[in-house]
Amino acid sequence: MCRWRAWWKGLPALAALVGLAVVFARGPVEQDLSTRAETLLSDIGESWAHARFEGRTAVLEGEALSEDARVKVRGELGQLFGVHLVDDRTTLLPERRPFTFSAIRDGSKLHLEGYVPSAYARRRIANAAQEMAPGVVVTGEKELVRARGVPAGDFIGVVAFGIQQLAKMPAGRITISDDSFSIEGRAPDFATYDALEVTVRSELPGDFKLARFAVLPPAVSPFVWSATREPDGVTLSGYIPLGDARRALLDMVRSAVPGAAISDRLRLADGAPPTDGWLKAVSFALNQLGRLPNGKVALSGTTISIEGAAPDFAAYDSLAGARRTVPEGYTLTRFAVEPPVASPFVWAVQRSAGGLRLTGFAPSEEAKRLIVDAVRGSFPGVPASDEMRIASGGPPAEGWVTATNFGVEQLARLLTGAVRGNGTTLSISGEAQDSAAFTTVLAAIDKAPPKGFTLRADVRPPIVSPYVFSLRKDVDGLTISGFFPSPSEHERLIAAAKAQFLGAPVNDVSAVAQGAPQGFTAAAMAAMRQLSRLDAGEARFDDGKLKLTGTALYPAAIGSIRTTLGSVLPEGIALDVELDVAAPRPPLDRATCQKAIDDLLAKGSVIFAEEGAAIDPASYGLLDHVAAIAASCPDAPIQIRVGQPQGDALSVARAQALVAYLAAAGIAPDRLVTGSPAAVAAQGPADGSTGGAGIQIIVR
Known part of the structure; x- marks a missing residue:
């Protein structure tokens, strides 16, 4: 028998249990439904829509591209x-x-603007932009506006295609x-321009048409054109310029x-x-060109x-006369039409007291003009008589101008003279204006013929x-000034100076000139x-007079x-x-x-007469300085040896000659001894005249 009066007392507990079951089971159910809904929307290609769940009710949100898309999403969900239940809030x-959509590149910047059909399209386009080129900064992707009206076809694909073409241009x-698809910009080179034109015209994604190809070819400078007749x-x-110039040109x-x-x-x-x-x-x-059976005309x-x-x-x-009718704004800079042949092909530029005279042949009007201008520029104010004629059969015009101009440059440094040409032989003769000009002309002839x-x-x-010519010795070295007769004699003087003055600095401010007295070089070498x-002094030539002044290192030297x-x-x-x-x-x-003597022997050589003991006068300077140092340490014995330790008659005689020289220089004879000590200060072989003998001077 049912005890209903007691049964109802258990209903509240049962209700509580049911409520708890609903509360704790709702979260997993909603999560499961959300996950499956997102997968469904992605699979059907409608990822613009999003579903959230309140229990088993789907709240559908998003912006649809069309009413059909909304109906489709509602039905599938x-x-x-x-x-x-589906609550459609789309x-x-x-x-x-x-x-419309556009992408603008300016160097390392890429800006996007316009409409996109979906957030998915925005992401894909942004990714394509980021991958365009390393270091490119992309702006505007977040401002792209989603809208309906996207054309049929692969919109994302055509945008990515366009961005790929932008990657080939700096802007x-x-x-x-x-x-409709349009592209504009400037190709960086012809290869890129050709590739862009082929790619855009032949590989544009389907369902899209090319409305405008406004990519400019490279801007070339100089803009050159030529026509060659054969x-x-x-x-x-x-x-050829942009536009319809080709038809008019043909x-x-x-x-x-x-x-x-x-x-x-x-x-x-x-x-x-x-x-x-x-x-x-x-x-x-x-x-x-119509007058030249074999010729070429060009514009640059x-x-x-x-x-x-x-x-x-x-x-x-006719061709020469046409040079006066060049179109306005243009200049005829090269006129290299060959005239009749001249043989022999000779020419000359001569300078005399009365002025300049140009004779012979020039290979072209332009070449002649360049030389006439060069003569006027090199001899301002000097009268010039132009008697040159134009002919062919000579050197190439460019080489002729270079050679003749070189000769004119040297002629400008001559007091009188001439530049003469015969075929490919160029002669320059005359007297230089001064020593500097003479040196410059010789250097130019030797360096760059x-x-x-x-x-x-x-x-x-x-x-x-x-x-005049001067050799001056002081604490700073040797200064050479005045004039010398020829470059070869100058080289001998400089070489001798470096050897005679034991490596002292040589300051050479001398110049070449004619007019030296007979025997000048020999006298200069002796001086x-x-x-x-000398400790310091000067040897000065004035025509046929030589004056030597200064201070000797010891009295007997005078x-x-x-x-x-x-x-x-x-x-x-x-x-x-x-x-x-x-x-x-x-x-x-x-x-x-000892060190001072060592340093001297390291810088100079004592030279003896071949197969003899006589000291060469070229060694007197070295020995006088050795004597001056030896005199500054008066209590120290000086040991001298010439040759190998065992010695021989020639070595002994040469050692005695050195002793005699130093004694005559004021070194006490009882301080000077010869023998075979261990090598302390040594001079290697002086030259061939010593037979390889060594010299030792040891301060004891």
């Missing part, structure tokens, strides 16, 4: 297992006509308007050279001068060149009077040897220098010697004295 995206723009026709090369060629086959190798390029003026210049050039920017061989003097005269030419020179230094014996120099001077050189004795040097200890 309503059939999802577990969904009780809206329609605004429709845009035209549906540019793509624009999509409904199903027996089989006319070849056109270089660049008509001009047919008019100037009737019946000629035309080989068109022109490339479309930017950077041309204004097209109307350019076509007038081309017409002018082609008219000249606003300059024109004409070259070839005139078939006769009438054609040459004109390429392809044989150069002959007879250039003489200037004549100076009085003829240099004696000057090297008489020795006067006698030695007087005995070797060439006849006709008068000698005047005014010498004092230098003050004694401060005392040195043995080690310092």
